[in-house]
Amino acid sequence: MQQTLEDFYKVIRAAGVNVSPSDTIETSRTVALIGYTDRSILKNAFQVSLAKSETEQDLVAECFEQFFSFDTFSAANDPHSNNTAAASDEADDPQEAKSEQSETPQAQSELAKMLLEGDTASLVTEMKKAAREVGLTDIWFFTQKSLYTQKIMQKMGLRDLQNDIAAMGKGDCPSSIAQAGELRNAKDYLSESVKDFVEQQLSMYGRNATRNLREDHLKSSKLSNIEQRDFHVMHDLVRKMAKRLSTQYSKKKKQDKRGQLDFRKTLRRNVAYDGVMFETYWKTKYIDKPRLLVMCDISGSVQAYARFLLLFLHSLNDVMQRIDSYVFTGNLIPVKDIFEKYPVEQAIDKIMTDHGMGGSDYGTTLLDLDDQCMDDIDNKTTVLILGDARNNFLAPRTEVMQTLHLRAKRVIWLNPEPTTFWNAGDSVMYKYKPYCHMAKTCNTLDHLERMLDDLLKAATS
């Protein structure tokens, strides 16, 4: 049973639930306490002890249903009942059949006997045993499917079975030829069933590996090359990333009444009591949370990136409290409300249709910024600008950038274009660059993450 439990943990891990060794120990104890008699209680027990959130609970339940289902070979059953019917037809002439039995070649291998008897239970047991021996739980990718099917079949004694079929088919006795045909059919069903089984196992054990491969690929490919259908996966990835970053950096920064007596204050306050310290005062320490102001270009030139940048912005909005988000093409538009009001895809669509497209005008945007937000920007604020600095040959208004540079803690510019393009055409990146604490290329999710990690580290230090 221990092996089964371990396989089950493997399945759960593959589904993306983190199960630590201590979890498995605790769960094994729990199972020992609960026992295997009541399926639903067992399921509940797994849910409460392995899952750590609501979604994980659903995952565990799903895995449980999948793992502890025993419907393999149910398909193999029906055809066999037909076969037995055929066999009984065959045996119309029992005398003849009996007399021949002594001379005709008989099914020798265990597997052939099981198949002929239609012993589904032992077949399943055999198959699971074989699967365990060949290490089916290590299956990762769908390309390994036929390999593992073959391996399992071999382990179950495919060769002997084939020998039997060949031997029985050779003779000229009609009943043994018929039996050979029957065996051949049964073999096909067996192979189908094993394949089904392998597929089912793959869907349990290989789930994570395939997903990881895809996610890795998505993380390192250019944001502009990612297709619409991967948007969901990207959304998850970005969310995860934003969450990780925010839990890392948005810790509470206020400390109050922590252990140390403020002697000066206490003495001063207690002068009235003749120096007897009735009222005590404690040292306090305040550290402010960092503030983040993000501006995202959504003009035509960065169209391919804008959706993902907005996606990121939305996720950041979800997880961080002190963040002001704006989008711009020609004017600065606050989008915090839209993000809060609508679910992510709707919000992004709304922003893109309402404000998107058109040529960008960084100059006016900066003037807007000067007008609306400059008062709020102080030495604790980090300003993050996402855009390509393609200004359509308009006035760049670098003086605002200069003020920004002076006031803000950090000004960071993330440009989706590689550095070689920065000065080409209508890009005014080189004019803005001196006023940024950091200006870098950023066009994959990996870039984005690394960048923000740096950014937040600096913002909170």
Add this chain to the structure above:
Amino acid sequence: MKELYKDKFTSVEDIQQRFEAAQYICSEQIATCVYIAHNLQKPVMVEGPAGVGKTELAKTTAQILDVPLVRLQCYEGLDESKALYEWKYAKQLLYTQLLKDKLSELLEGATGLEQSMERIHSHDDLFFSEAFLEPRPLYKALHEELGCVLLIDEVDKSDPEFEAFLLEILSEFQVSIPELGTIKAKIKPLVFLTSNNSREMSDALKRRCLHLYVPYPDEKLESRILTSRVPELSDTLRKEVVSFVQQVRELDLKKVPSISETIDWAKTLLLLHSEQLDAAMVKQTLNVLLKFETDIDAMGDHLRAFINKAHKRSGR
């Protein structure tokens, strides 16, 4: 450390029955969780929307086990001195003032600082003894002679620092007080932590707990809960109330009504002697069910349809 209440709770069904007797209708999952927690002495992290009976679960468990309930309400800024213990500084200071004379008596004849210090040292750390210790909930919970149910309410409201501090208590059921040494629980308390998910808890904390998610109840369960909590309610009205509330939950509301609101509403209707739901009555009492003006406004259009459907459900 003794084992916890050895002979109680023999099976999952046993728990369900006992809870039902105590007017708490629990699903099988809740019962299983309590059973495991009780037998393996693991803390339970209860999550779910407000008002589905998370706190009530702990209260009922304490009632059934017949042990005291020690409750620690968490909030931003909660720290050890509020949760575990604090020295009674004022008392200490006051005593040093009052005992000044005694101290000078004690020090009489001592020459030099060193000798005086030794004199004082020869007496124990009187000022840092239990007499000057102000016990707080966690300390109390560890000190209960007969064990207790410890309810750490809304743990998500506390700071990460406090969460880290909880780890030692939850895994070892002991705490270290620098002046007194390590204090172990007399009997391991049964711990419930509740969370509204306003913040993600750390993995380390989650790892140590069983995780229980209490969702809004389905129609059947809610009906049973109402029967047990508001037994005076007529059959028809109960069905109507439950059906109505279930429909309200489908809407996009700021604050979806939970069980506690359903119970309050049922009691209100009972007080007003209604026999059945009608539009006027519902409109007047809707503020019991919904807590935001915008939510009540949003209900406006659906009200009649919901009532009609509720009538149909009750078979009228």
